[in-house]
Amino acid sequence: MRICGPNAAWEAPGCAVDGAAFFGNTVGEWTSKLRTGVEAGSGRTQSALVFEDAALLERCRHGEMPAFGSLVSKYQDRVFNAILRMCGNWDDAEELCQETFVKALENLGGFRQASGFYTWLFRIAVNLTISRRRRSGRVKFHSLDAAGADEDDSTGGADALADHRDNDPQELVARADADQRVLKALAELDEEFRVAVVLRDVEGMNYEQIAQILDIPVGTVKSRLYRARSTLQKKLRDLIA
Amino acid sequence: MSSKRQEIGEQLSAYLDGELSEADARRLEEAVRADADLAGELNSLRAVRGLLRQLPRERAPAGTAEGIVARAERSRLLTGAGGPGRGFSWPRRLAVAAAVLIAVGAGLVVMSLTREPTEPRRDKTTLAMREPSDKPAAAPTSPEAAVTPINFVINTDNLAQAQSDVERVFASNSLLPITTAGEDPSKVAEPPARANFYTQTRQTLSQVRYDVVMSEDQLQRVFSELNGIRANQRVAQVPLAEKVEGGLEFARADGSAERQFGYAAKTAARRARAPLKTDLADKSVTSSGDVRDRRVEYSNGHAPAKELPSPAKAGPSGNSIIPSSQPPRIDQCAFDAAAGEKRKLAPAGEEGIGLFAKLLRRASAVALAGREARGQRAELAAVMKARQSTTRPASSVGGRVARTGAVPATPDEMLILRQKQAPTLAGANLRQLVVILNDVETSGKSR
Numbered sequence: 241m242r243i244c245g246p247n248a249a250w251e252a253p254g255c256a257v258d259g260a261a262f263f264g265n266t267v268g269e270w271t272s273k274l275r276t277g278v279e280a281g282s283g284r285t286q287s288a289l290v291f292e293d294a295a296l297l298e299r300c301r302h303g304e305m306p307a308f309g310s311l312v313s314k315y316q317d318r319v320f321n322a323i324l325r326m327c328g329n330w331d332d333a334e335e336l337c338q339e340t341f342v343k344a345l346e347n348l349g350g351f352r353q354a355s356g357f358y359t360w361l362f363r364i365a366v367n368l369t370i371s372r373r374r375r376s377g378r379v380k381f382h383s384l385d386a387a388g389a390d391e392d393d394s395t396g397g398a399d400a401l402a403d404h405r406d407n408d409p410q411e412l413v414a415r416a417d418a419d420q421r422v423l424k425a426l427a428e429l430d431e432e433f434r435v436a437v438v439l440r441d442v443e444g445m446n447y448e449q450i451a452q453i454l455d456i457p458v459g460t461v462k463s464r465l466y467r468a469r470s471t472l473q474k475k476l477r478d479l480i481a
Numbered sequence: 482m483s484s485k486r487q488e489i490g491e492q493l494s495a496y497l498d499g500e501l502s503e504a505d506a507r508r509l510e511e512a513v514r515a516d517a518d519l520a521g522e523l524n525s526l527r528a529v530r531g532l533l534r535q536l537p538r539e540r541a542p543a544g545t546a547e548g549i550v551a552r553a554e555r556s557r558l559l560t561g562a563g564g565p566g567r568g569f570s571w572p573r574r575l576a577v578a579a580a581v582l583i584a585v586g587a588g589l590v591v592m593s594l595t596r597e598p599t600e601p602r603r604d605k606t607t608l609a610m611r612e613p614s615d616k617p618a619a620a621p622t623s624p625e626a627a628v629t630p631i632n633f634v635i636n637t638d639n640l641a642q643a644q645s646d647v648e649r650v651f652a653s654n655s656l657l658p659i660t661t662a663g664e665d666p667s668k669v670a671e672p673p674a675r676a677n678f679y680t681q682t683r684q685t686l687s688q689v690r691y692d693v694v695m696s697e698d699q700l701q702r703v704f705s706e707l708n709g710i711r712a713n714q715r716v717a718q719v720p721l722a723e724k725v726e727g728g729l730e731f732a733r734a735d736g737s738a739e740r741q742f743g744y745a746a747k748t749a750a751r752r753a754r755a756p757l758k759t760d761l762a763d764k765s766v767t768s769s770g771d772v773r774d775r776r777v778e779y780s781n782g783h784a785p786a787k788e789l790p791s792p793a794k795a796g797p798s799g800n801s802i803i804p805s806s807q808p809p810r811i812d813q814c815a816f817d818a819a820a821g822e823k824r825k826l827a828p829a830g831e832e833g834i835g836l837f838a839k840l841l842r843r844a845s846a847v848a849l850a851g852r853e854a855r856g857q858r859a860e861l862a863a864v865m866k867a868r869q870s871t872t873r874p875a876s877s878v879g880g881r882v883a884r885t886g887a888v889p890a891t892p893d894e895m896l897i898l899r900q901k902q903a904p905t906l907a908g909a910n911l912r913q914l915v916v917i918l919n920d921v922e923t924s925g926k927s928r
Binding site: 305308309312313316317319320321324325334337338341342345346415418419422423426437438440441442446447462463465466469470472473476479480 | 487490491493494495498500525526528529530532533534535536537538539540541542545546548549550552553554556
């Protein structure tokens with residue numbers, strides 16, 4: 241089973257969410273339901289998703305922690321992955337992911353939009369990531385191998401899942417090498433370019449959403465994306481050829 | 482990159498992302514078909530995008546959700562308002578506030594119960610014999626702070642062995658070590674504030690210092706044992722002043738000692754030259770700066786001398802005498818009305834007078850005495866007043882002094898003063914001992 245690419249994840253992000261039922265579920269169970277939903281390309285529409293989010297949010301506002309747990313489980317993988325690609329460091333990503341959700345809960349009272357929770361959540365994540373990186377001074381590049389080795393089986397299997405189609409060991413090794421180089425090139429990008437290209441090509445957000453998250457005009461988003469890709473193109477010329 | 486090229490590149494990038502309008506997209510497609518370079522660039526951008534998209538998607542580590550929920554709960558409890566907007570009801574807020582208050586209150590109670598009484602490490606009472614520039618006593622008097630530190634210097638060629646011997650002596654006399662880890666070398670001269678504990682400080686590679694406060698009885702025993710250690714050393718020891726009864730030996734603070742023994746002697750010299758007399762009744766200071774214990778005199782029932790002793794002249798017990806009961810105004814002379822002679826009350830010459838005047842001035846700066854010192858001076862002033870009166874009957878103290886011109890305070894007078902002192906030492910005379918071990922092999926032969 242392969243976790244779908246970014247566009248698919250955005251377009252059909254989740255399956256049926258039953259907040260009350262979640263309380264009785266383990267996280268792993270919920271995550272598998274999420275993936276199943278994504279895999280099946282469920283017919284869930286955006287409006288249904290928004291409706292589900294709105295219900296959860298309302299329950300969170302009333303202090304129901306299980307509802308908050310549902311929200312977390314629903315978005316944690318995407319938030320974590322995005323932060324990981326933005327900051328390049330597994331430990332920082334973990335910490336920032338937690339901070340993101342906690343901060344979201346703290347400020348939930350100020351979020352009144354019926355839609356766009358995901359965007360709002362990502363805005364928090366990006367701001368925290370940028371602040372952290374500025375405090376620490378540099379992006380710490382973390383190799384995939386190290387990251388994979390640090391984790392337990394449940395997450396270490398992601399790589400295997402992602403490359404499930406390719407059973408050729410050489411192909412796997414080559415891809416791992418390519419991924420390493422891409423990550424390294426990403427880390428060398430200027431922060432504003434890196435964040436833009438991660439949001440677009442890793443998380444699949446459109447220009448409007450990126451503009452909202454970064455609080456910049458759409459034209460600036462376009463400009464930054466091109467600059468980022470252009471720079472990566474030069475760095476990874478041999479991979480592209 | 483030229484702005485035109487940049488603009489075209491942005492168009493290509495946006496085209497890839499499907500962000501161009503229909504019209505712009507068609508125009509760009511025509512341009513790409515017509516221009517190979519543009520086509521090549523479009524392909525490159527597409528390839529880069531592909532590389533990024535094929536990065537593995539990492540899942541949040543196991544337990545992330547639980548951790549986040551737990552953290553949110555914790556944050557909510559701690560802040561009381563960390564929860565979602567208006568989601569908290571008043572009863573819950575009150576409960577959270579109450580919990581926080583209880584926790585704070587419990588913490589305060591624990592702190593007050595477990596807090597140890599602060600030891601006056603910088604208690605000026607223990608700095609009695611230190612710099613003349615010390616401020617007048619402001620610190621509370623500590624009954625455990627010792628008076629007059631005594632220096633005991635041992636030269637050795639085996640510092641480790643000497644340390645071991647000294648520490649064994651301490652241990653056998655119930656003197657325990659205090660940890661001195663991380664002690665600031667600039668503070669090493671501060672003696673320990675508690676009796677029966679010693680501190681060890683390495684002054685230099687070749688010098689170790691022990692500061693310890695103990696009772697008089699302990700001091701006697703420790704001294705005799707330390708003397709044994711000294712005797713066993715194979716190197717020359719510090720030339721000492723005349724021995725005093727009771728086995729107390731003092732480091733002589735003259736120039737030779739200072740040259741040879743550096744810090745230890747310097748300290749002793751400094752202290753001897755500028756002693757801050759806390760125990761005015763029990764100590765005397767010669768013009769040469771040696772500090773002598775006068776208790777021996779009292780036990781001998783020393784009678785006032787008929788003639789004024791000179792500064793250099795030693796008394797029967799080996800001490801030069803400048804009684805601490807000297808009247809404060811020693812520039813005044815008491816007249817022997819009967820003899821019509823003008824005799825100075827101060828036994829010593831101008832030097833002694835000046836020295837004692839200095840001592841008395843510094844007495845006010847002595848922390849231990851503090852109030853006691855002022856009390857003593859008041860007592861002394863009273864004695865002086867009595868002495869100055871020549872109309873007193875001969876049996877009075879003042880009359881006796883005037884009659885005989887004798888200077889030393891009588892044992893009666895001293896007894897009064899000592900009794901004033903005793904309560905401040907908690908009924909036991911505490912002594913401060915400073916043992917300095919010098920490794921003569923590494924410290925150099927002479928400075």
